[in-house]
Amino acid sequence: MQVEPTQDLDRIDRKILQTLVKDGRISWRELADEVGLSTTPVLRRVKALEESGCIRGYTATLDEARLAGTLSVFVSITLDKQDADALVRFEEQIKLAPEVMSCFLMTGDFDYLLRVVTPSVEAFQVFLTGKLARMPGVAHLKSSFALKAILVRQAPLV
């Protein structure tokens, strides 16, 4: 399924997103006050944003720095080919790996930068050699280990 790259969002939709990013558990009534509408149209808009996939869901943000047993490793990946097909096949596989917290297509020295989260170095190695290195088209991998998460924020709305 192909989605349009950008969506028409008016000022109110933007305000809704901003507010929900700031407080994902705000009540619809308060959200309505915040954006200056009554609850019914706000709820309609929120549902539309959810259904269009603009809002993917709601989560609690945990303090990663404090949670034990989560190791972040950044892995830069180079594919053997960079044609559209190769990228799509790789991305499909990446999306299925729960260890991959984020994946960005990059300019420059390598093709992708991932953040992989595992409970331990051992688990990371198993994932790296058993799954990541075997993904379609992967030619080269480089891992950089994070000692500590200082800050992990949610997507802002700028």
Added chain:
Amino acid sequence: MQVEPTQDLDRIDRKILQTLVKDGRISWRELADEVGLSTTPVLRRVKALEESGCIRGYTATLDEARLAGTLSVFVSITLDKQDADALVRFEEQIKLAPEVMSCFLMTGDFDYLLRVVTPSVEAFQVFLTGKLARMPGVAHLKSSFALKAILVRQAPLV
């Protein structure tokens, strides 16, 4: 303020966190059903997790890949000194910059890896030269631009 590195979380607390990460807007009654308690003790536990800072907040997760006008740039940073004081001073400043989506203390070639999100290349350059480069102790910066966000997940609980 120094916090203990790890916290004692029993099975129920873990289940609460897992459930809230999956659905940050779940009603307390449903959450109670999920963890097998009634609402009052669940709410007490949630409040305790919030107050201890384990739960930092709640947010809507947006589809970064679809949102127009958000450029992700990874910046690796080396400080001129690496003593505890220098790190703390740098981290204090980083936490105040809303453009910084994540910051990790790293092993290896550089000290920190940041993901900076701005609406445009121009805004990024203003941030880089105007704020980042002037932060305490910053000796060297290297930027890598993301072409596209393939996947951005929330923190898992492993």
Added chain:
DNA sequence: GTTGAAACCTCGAACTC
């Protein structure tokens, strides 16, 4: 950890512009 009751929120029906 449980119960219960008041306060609050949700969301659809009926209506207006």
Added chain:
DNA sequence: GAGTTCGAGGTTTCAAC
């Protein structure tokens, strides 16, 4: 199409157990 008000029914919250 996009907004408002109203209210029955469900949810949250807190004191008492």
